[in-house]
Amino acid sequence: MSSSFGHIFRVSTWGESHGSGVGVVLDGCPPRLPLDRAAVQRDLDRRRPGQSRLTTQRDEADQVEILSGVIDHPTLGSVTTGTPIAMLVRNKDQQTGAYDHLRDVYRPSHADWTYDAKYGVRAVAGGGRSSARETIGRVAAGAVARQLLAHALGIEVIGWVDQVHDVDASVDGAEITAKLVETDPTRCPDPEAAARMTAAIEQARRDGDSLGGTVRLVARGVPAGLGEPVFDKLEADLAKAMLSLPAAKGFESGSGFAGTRMTGTAHNDPFEPGPEGTPVTTTNYSGGIQGGISNGAPIEIRVAFKPTATISSEQNTVDLENRATTLVARGRHDPCVLPRAVPMVEAMVCLVLADHWLRQQAIDVL
């Protein structure tokens, strides 16, 4: 079950970094959704390595093949059939031998030791299943979810890089557009901050070091009523989705940690009559979610990503025999995962929203 996510709109990913390929099976996508295959590829292109000088230089085109669940209908065009959508991306640029020096040593803050503790065996090259290549399946399925949400509800899900190391962007979530995010390889829509982030990332690469940061995301057009009370609160499922991403270490919904320093009087979001006969809030400290359920306001979250664990500097570690040793890791990697984390964060949010919207259909029946 570890590689599946969602209750109704449910994805199961598979694949290792340096195996035959990676992929996903998406079960529960409604039938008759017009599917733009090129748009799926576009989201993968935003995730793929080598897209800019800020990312790892592994050369993967990451061309997706949709194997099932979509037909070219005589009148409807390319549509989903309601049956599982399997998608496959072949690995091309494996350099398995490049990882031989890592076979007998545990990379600090990687998943090497914990995989061995868990499984007693692992695919060494490229981190195997713990590689960020695993997220290809998420992004592909998320691209389908995004189309479903846009088609059925007009929902927009937009993430951006809000901070890299000590560089903080200044971005108005109400004004952000997907296009704006894509104007810079950093995916930070504040040009001044983007330039400083670029410099910091390039310096880190030269230093054999790495940087972390935060992604912010806004989802607009989410109808009120999504999210289940108690365990499957919308923000609970978003938190899980985010912390399931490689290198994620923190999550905030709405005011988050900063909100804990406000008083209730200031923090409560007053209601006023909304134009559609339902209440709207005049502030949004709740981040669009109250009692675990969407309230119609934009959903706003923030995700922390630690500095990439792979660095080129020498590090103290132990080998498989529990002997002290040092490691100088080689292999291609991102000095900062933030720019490529944006499509991953968006994909996971789309998966959560699609699943909860479909769950709601079984509630709105009488």
Next chain:
Amino acid sequence: MSSSFGHIFRVSTWGESHGSGVGVVLDGCPPRLPLDRAAVQRDLDRRRPGQSRLTTQRDEADQVEILSGVIDHPTLGSVTTGTPIAMLVRNKDQQTGAYDHLRDVYRPSHADWTYDAKYGVRAVAGGGRSSARETIGRVAAGAVARQLLAHALGIEVIGWVDQVHDVDASVDGAEITAKLVETDPTRCPDPEAAARMTAAIEQARRDGDSLGGTVRLVARGVPAGLGEPVFDKLEADLAKAMLSLPAAKGFESGSGFAGTRMTGTAHNDPFEPGPEGTPVTTTNYSGGIQGGISNGAPIEIRVAFKPTATISSEQNTVDLENRATTLVARGRHDPCVLPRAVPMVEAMVCLVLADHWLRQQAIDVL
């Protein structure tokens, strides 16, 4: 499914704030666990209202009745049978009429409007299912999980209040004990900070206002290898568990958001040979979890709780007909949920760890 949590060690809670009672069914607890019923009650006592002047004055003894799944065995004593453990707490101090003034108006930053958007009907009194009384079932089941973890693995799970509004505690996670946490009603083990928190909470009550804060938690003795790669990472399930708690708005694992301002060189946790033939880390920025899997170090998390939404000051809001109005809420409530959040946070962590430990049993088989 919204009221169930866990894959193998699985809880299903039920009940409304002012209905007949609240409870839980716990399925998947292993058989032959010696169960200390009094210890279950003790965890509920730490959660119950009216335990100190810092909490709501609703008077509930919250006596639990264990209805099934535990027998008094002739030789083994009180033990689980492996079948579902149902636990029931009757509501006693309902004051349903006290909520009549809330029937036609939406309380800001509560779940009133979102429940109506979702269900089209709701139990008004005390917030119905959205009340923190729902967490009784979690705490009762968590108390069973805690006993399982202690009995089988010697695991200790200890949370404490680390911040209330602008008061920050200074606590060494390595030194904390459960007893230390219970020495003050705030559940803050830093006496000086506890005194200031107490003053701040009492002032907020007088002001008709409310405060938020953070809970920190450490889990010691967790074996390496728990947590599933990909979606069910240990920190993903912890994040979901935490954000499923009422009023929770943020989650951090290990270095969290602060870690994003470090470089990889500083942030990576070096390994050194451990005494049991397996690696140990010399720092713990990972918070005991690497690649989503426990590494044997203490698990460290932090949870943000917003200021209580119920305040006594006048607020702008709308009524059920979407007309502007004002609300002065009455009814008993906590001006700050933090002290009572501690047993809730601990319970959810125990549920997550118990579930992942049992899941691991199906992996360690060959």
Next chain:
Amino acid sequence: MSSSFGHIFRVSTWGESHGSGVGVVLDGCPPRLPLDRAAVQRDLDRRRPGQSRLTTQRDEADQVEILSGVIDHPTLGSVTTGTPIAMLVRNKDQQTGAYDHLRDVYRPSHADWTYDAKYGVRAVAGGGRSSARETIGRVAAGAVARQLLAHALGIEVIGWVDQVHDVDASVDGAEITAKLVETDPTRCPDPEAAARMTAAIEQARRDGDSLGGTVRLVARGVPAGLGEPVFDKLEADLAKAMLSLPAAKGFESGSGFAGTRMTGTAHNDPFEPGPEGTPVTTTNYSGGIQGGISNGAPIEIRVAFKPTATISSEQNTVDLENRATTLVARGRHDPCVLPRAVPMVEAMVCLVLADHWLRQQAIDVL
């Protein structure tokens, strides 16, 4: 997970035969369903022991208490809220001591040995969790499902006893009504067969023996389109539901085993134009299900129940020390479970149909 059933309309039962009580939590029932509490009790009355001389003489009123999830709404009356519905039946007529002679010996064809093999401990009295009292929770939840199906879709679910030992009834499924079934304590609507069944059951009781038989069931008004292809076919979930009942050993859908002796030419159900613009079949060998999905025709199934394992004759068996011994079982039991199996079979069918209807809501969205 062993005590939960259903994906969206999901029940979790709990309780032992001679513990405090038995019950169920039903999660996922849609909100705003008018709920007739008396009708829930009526289904439990049809299941309860002591209802006629054909059943066990254990005296249990089986009065159900609905603890949550249903409110008395000012204008809507008694309605569901969409939150979990917990229902509790207290055990009253426990005679725990009556089972002491079974503590050290395994009853043949019961669950004593297998529970010990599985759990290493068990509640001895009355079979503990393996008792048919466990089905109280199913029948209570099934009664809610029945009301949902009737209210939303006009579905009728009617089972009856079709065979007891060597007595076969002759019943036209197209003519059967719920009232007709209830005219005789056997729940066989063929009066002549019912009389012979009664005689056979009474003779078996006198002989210290027991009898088996079959239940047939028809579900009318099920819309076309319910059931998922592949693993969750409607007949697969019905088969699971039926074989999960105590003493069930066989299941047929439509023509079942007899159909294997027909040729395809005879067995295929020809389509003709239906009055509602959709096809109808002129025969129903498919039992209302094709490709695992309902086709609009009545759903027809048949379930085999073995003779009750509890008999009063002396039997060869072994004790807990694996020594040969003999057993003369005492304790109250049904010499034939068939009459009481009818409400259980109906309840499980209602649960399956309600769940699949709700699942379909997440498919019919575009």
Next chain:
Amino acid sequence: MSSSFGHIFRVSTWGESHGSGVGVVLDGCPPRLPLDRAAVQRDLDRRRPGQSRLTTQRDEADQVEILSGVIDHPTLGSVTTGTPIAMLVRNKDQQTGAYDHLRDVYRPSHADWTYDAKYGVRAVAGGGRSSARETIGRVAAGAVARQLLAHALGIEVIGWVDQVHDVDASVDGAEITAKLVETDPTRCPDPEAAARMTAAIEQARRDGDSLGGTVRLVARGVPAGLGEPVFDKLEADLAKAMLSLPAAKGFESGSGFAGTRMTGTAHNDPFEPGPEGTPVTTTNYSGGIQGGISNGAPIEIRVAFKPTATISSEQNTVDLENRATTLVARGRHDPCVLPRAVPMVEAMVCLVLADHWLRQQAIDVL
């Protein structure tokens, strides 16, 4: 969720009859299982079309590619890693155009109408997802399960054709071997019956007709204690697994329907002391399962398959506009699915047993 099966050892299949291919993702297989890839292919060869003159003449080699989850370890050889095992079989012999005459008409007793009722769109060629090609994923995953069960527990799972139309075999389940089953293309190990079955099937093909029959199966070496009480009884999950197979219409465990005509005195399986210190039964009317849990005796089941719905004779039906018409179906098909059903039945039994064995690991912990 419709295309997933199992709780811990969990398969998700995908693919249409005439799409790019079909496949499966198997999640939850324990790590370090030596995997014989050729044995996976052998089970697929037993399922593939064109293997004998008794089956459809569609020409598919059904070569499986294992894409992930298995590595060639320097010392352990080919072993599972504990991560998802994705397997892919490309469709080769699509003749999509051959199905054009079926685009506007519903084939009787097929899934054409019900798919349209459910989804409002479908892949017409070859039945799309309702094709028996879907079972390729099951058989591939079942082959892994079979290796796990054999490796860890020495379990043998053997099915055979026990009846075709009016030809009944006479087979002693205690003597059956996998090799014996494979001696004849019918997979009936009674040579005399096999010859008559062959003649009957060939005659049916000549007549443009089709035949049904039954598969029996025995699983030896299953330890006592597998299966969960209540809903996930071993026979309930077996029943679901069997009825999820295309064309299955009935299921029996142990004595099944015939057992309903015995009395309890005759039907109960007496215990006697077993050689390993645990009880064994002297008869096996229970079919190796008591109270839903395996008792250590061989598991015995029987499955009914209806006559193939595809026949070449003219049939009455309706078109998409609900107008009466006739159909003479063309396209390749099996006149009798029984010989190819054997590996499917075995695969599903292996999946159920592997899942329940792994579930039991989370029970046997204290």
